[in-house]
Amino acid sequence: MATITSKISAPAGLFGRTGSSASGERRVVRKRRLGPGKAIPFGIGLGPAIxxxxxxxxxxxxxxxxxxxxxxxxVAQTAGDxxxxxxxxxxxxxSLQRAVIGLVLGVSIGLVLALISGLSRIGEAVVDGPVQIKRSIPTLALIPLFIVWFGIGEEMKLVVITTSVLIxxxxNTHAHLRSVDARHVELAETVGLSRWGFVRRIALPGSLPGFFTGLRLAVTISWLALVVVEQVNATSGIGYLMTQARTYGQIDVIxxxxxxxxxxxxxxxxxxRTIERRALSWRQTLGD
Structure with missing residues (x-):
């Protein structure tokens, strides 16, 4: 049996070369990992630089x-002027004030609604339908109605950004709350965790990846919504500056x-992404 075992070796093409030491021990050269590899320093700036x-x-x-x-x-000279x-x-x-206020309100409301819907079947029945309806309606289609309801001032602009951001x-948070492993739920019941303990120790940590994915999308959407609302009878903001430039044919300002x-x-x-990496340092992914 020992003779048969000693003749068995790993395929060289799969694990790389193998070598024998004086004591007869075998060591395997580890093959390069199949993931994307190590992160490139300042790699996120490579695409814009190109x-x-x-x-x-x-x-x-x-x-x-x-x-x-x-x-x-x-363009640089125009920016200097x-x-x-x-x-x-x-x-x-x-523009920064509008975007930040709308982002904070939208993220807060979206998170609260996700917790209500994701942790309760009654909450899901009440909340999920209206959110899905809003999701299917473009923001541009709602602006005329918001103008009638809130006027053309700052309130309307913040409502547009907030409702766009919360989706x-x-x-994403609701999806991750609903995808918590059933074995974790059974374990929580076995050790006698309270409802709040389950939410704090299992549900919320499990939903963090989805929350950060939604937050990244929300940051981008807040600027997209800002571009739209600042061209609706605005008197200040980057969008207003671009609208004035369009009127006078100043392409460089645009x-x-x-x-x-x-x-x-x-x-x-x-x-x-920086906050996400620190908050989810316990999780190993291909991007690490």
Missing amino acids: LIAVWVIGSAAGTIDPETLPAPWT LIADGRLQSNLLT PVYI VVGLVIYGLLGLFGDIAV
């Missing part, structure tokens, strides 16, 4: 018509606004 490089090269070579898309240096006269800072501050937070929206969305996503 886009900017293509923009610079195309503008310098004359491939990109400056009447269609101004050159990067023209807007900063010098104070217009960019004041409008950016207004992804609700959907591009400045688009770049700012893009950077805010990118940095917002980076911030959420």
Whole structure:
């Protein structure tokens, strides 16, 4: 039996080469992992850097018509002029206030509704239907109704952002609450956990991945909704600045606004991902 066992070796093509030491021990060279590999430092900036490089090269070579898309240096000069006269800072501050307030309200409401619906069948029967109805109705279709209800002031803009943001937070958090492993529920019942103990120790930690996925979507959607509402009779904000530029044919100012929206969305996503990695440090994924 010992002779048969000693002749059995792992296939070289599957585990790599094997070697024998003087004591007859065998060691296996570990093959490279099948995942995407280690994270690239500052890799999230690689894609935007390539886009900017293509923009610079195309503008310098004359491939990109400056009447269609101004050159990067023209846009940078326009941004400097807007900063010098104070217009960019004041409008950016207004947009940030609207987006942050709407985001905080939407995330809070979406999370509360997800907990009510995800932890109670009665709550699900009451809450899930209206949320799914709102999910299927585009935000643009609701703006005329919101204008009638709330006017054209700040209240209407915050309502549009809030109702847009709460949907992804609700959907993803609710889905993860409902997908908690039944064995964990049985274990909680076995050890005698209370309802609140089950929620605090099992349900909430289990729903965190879904919550952060919804939060990342919510950050992006808050800026998308902001672009829409700031072009509805607004008197301040980046969207208002872009609307005025469109009226006067100032394409460079429009591009400045688009770049700012893009950077805010990118940095917002980076911030959420950083918080997510720290909050879910216990979970090993392919992205680690």
